[in-house]
Amino acid sequence: MYRSEQILFDNGEPVRIVVRNYTEKDFDELIDIQRECFPPPFPSELWWNKEQLTNHVTLFPEGALCIEIDGNVVSSLTGVCTLFDPAHPNHTWEEATAGGYITNHNPNGNTLYIVDISVRPAFRSLGLGKIMMQAMYHVVIEKGLDRLLGGGRMPGYHKNAHQLSAQEYIDKIVSGELYDPVISFLLKCGRLPIAVVENYLEDEESLNYGTLMEWKNPFKNGLPSF
Template sequence: MYRKELYVFDGDKPRSAVIRNYTQADFAELIQIQAESFPPPFPSELWWNEEQLTNHITLFPEGAICVEVEGELAGSMTGLLVAFDPQHPDHKWEEITDNGYIRNHDPAGDTLYIVDICIRPGYRKLRLGHCMMQAMYELVVQKGLKRLLGGGRMPGYSRYAQQWTPEEYLARVIEGEVKDPVLTFLMRCGRTPVKVVADYLEDEESLNYATLMEWKNPFHSNETQA
């Protein structure tokens, strides 16, 4: 299984951290982190429950990771494998993740799909999301997958919806005119936008829109990326 020891920086101060696979012993804390990371108006029924977390560590434990900072659990990221068709990219979060239960995990899939990422608010300046994303990129390379993929919320869009379409908003985020808390973060992590998807997830701030965000395995030849 996966375990990486590293240092993260709080300003100029190094702090010891560990990225590892989460286990049943972490469940209560993981659910608490979800509550802190996704407060209202995000629907509480979309926070993890124990059945979902049990499926994560049973069906695809490699895709269930968390990060500790000086012994305290500070965040998590979860994925599953899917067979993704770039010619038919539109989908809903609940469909592709089985509502977070990942019973549709496909061991033969070519794409690592990110189900969820959350960081405790008090730890969000330590670049823990970047560190966990890097761990997932390493998993993509290790398994010889084509890509990492996931839908990025667009929480800044609701402020501009009267003047821009979702696609226009995304274009301005890409141009640097607007900073979106999620999309800009994912771009900083190395992911690139694929397209805007409507009705992706019940999310008032994003007006239910999301942007599919991809990281292609650089060790795959161009011919195999389609």
């Protein structure tokens, strides 16, 4: 099981954090985090429920991470192992994650797929999302997987859709001409866009688009394993 203690600084004040696997005792806090992170118009039925969380900690506990500060859970990151073919990238979040229930978890998969990442708004200045992502890179390396992959929301796209296609929007983020709170964050975490997918997730701000963002395992030889 994963556990790492670190000290961060918030305006010069030390903040001690614990990165660890989440367990059943954390479920209420994890659902509350979802409520804070994904307010309307994001559909509330897509927030975690306890059946989903139970599957996370039983089917793939290594992919269930959280950060704790002063005994409280303030962020979470969930993954699932899947078999991914880069030549056929199109899919939906529902298909990739079995609707968040991860009943499709494949212990023999080649890819760690990010199901969700959530950080309480009050703690986002600490860089907790990047710390959790780096912890999940450790899981990719430990298991000898080819990559970490996930579909990033594009919450700024609805403001630009009148003049840019979804791909053009992503291109301008990569070039530094535009900023998107999710895609720009994932770029800072070392992930690169490999495809823009239509109807990825019911999400008004992203106009239902998602961008597949990949981090390749630097210790693999680059040969396909699907």
